[in-house]
Amino acid sequence: MWRRDQPTEGRTPHWSGFTLRASDAKFSDPTQQMDDAMDFLKRYERELAVLATFPGVDTRDLDFGIEDRDVGIQGDVFPSELLLLMGRLNINLGISRFPRLLKDDAEQLRASER
Known part of the structure; x- marks a missing residue:
């Protein structure tokens, strides 16, 4: 969660917001992401409908x-x-594209996270 004009993680956002995870599917499995997102939206439709009209909420994005x-x-x-x-x-619909990691790159990334 972040609040408008309050510094967080080295940035000062000009709007308030929060992030929810609608899917744990891999970047390489967009079909599963879509299925998971559909289930998430159906499950929380009432709550999300309230957010859609909540004062001060300027945008809602599903990326x-x-x-x-x-x-x-x-x-x-x-x-x-x-x-x-x-x-x-x-x-709103958002699509963030990520470069495909080669096997060696993925192994180096995992090693650096340990």
């Missing part, structure tokens, strides 16, 4: 972290049911 694939053109299709539910709850 999907998707790994770049080794293809000429990368496309991901989001189910209309998910998009309709997001629209009803006034939630």
Whole structure:
């Protein structure tokens, strides 16, 4: 959670907000992320509807972290049911793309986290 104009993690945001995890699926599994997000939105639909009209909440985003694939053109299709539910709850769709880690890179990252 962060509050408008209160420094946090080296930044001073100009809006208040918080982060929720709707899926634990890997970046390489966007289909599972979408399924998990749909389940999350359905489960918490009432609470999210309240947030959609809460004074001072300027934006609501659902961001999907998707790994770049080794293809000429990368496309991901989001189910209309998910998009309709997001629209009803006034939630924006975000897509954050991440470079695919090579096996050696992933092993080095895991080693550095220990």
